[in-house]
Amino acid sequence: PVLPPSGLDLGLFELDNKNSIILLSTGWALALILVLYIRLFRKPAEVEEEEEEEVPLGHNEVRIDEYNKVTCSSCDARLGVPEGSEPPFRFTCPKCDERIRVVE
Known part of the structure; x- marks a missing residue:
């Protein structure tokens, strides 16, 4: 064998x-x-950033834009935000004396 x-x-x-x-x-x-x-x-997988959903604005609420300005909801005046202010805060529109709440 x-x-x-x-x-x-x-x-x-x-x-x-x-x-x-x-x-x-x-x-x-x-x-x-x-x-x-x-x-x-290997190259890392591209992570898709999730966009945060913006909360709907209430009465007399506005958001700060990229130029640190807001638009009055009553008279449509374009206003600069007071220095050092961090949302949320309130201030009065100098044109129409309306109280505006600035949110994030």
């Missing part, structure tokens, strides 16, 4: 048990290093 090989028979050559274990573990180690390399250096 023909005895099985004492290692790996690759057709062209035969590896004994010690060399076949070294070859297989080297292959697994290289595959693991390749997977870690790909995960480490």
Whole structure:
């Protein structure tokens, strides 16, 4: 009877048990290093920023625009916000004397 090989028979050559274990573990180690390399250096997925829903404005409420100005809800006057004011706060429109609440 023909005895099985004492290692790996690759057709062209035969590896004994010690060399076949070294070859297989080297292959697994290289595959693991390749997977870690790909995960480490791939581009991060683009995260879509969720836009916050703006709360509807109530009576005499306005929002500050990018130029630090507000528009009066009664007379449509364009007004500068007082220095150092952080929303929410109230102030009086100088044109129509209406109380305006500034919100974020």
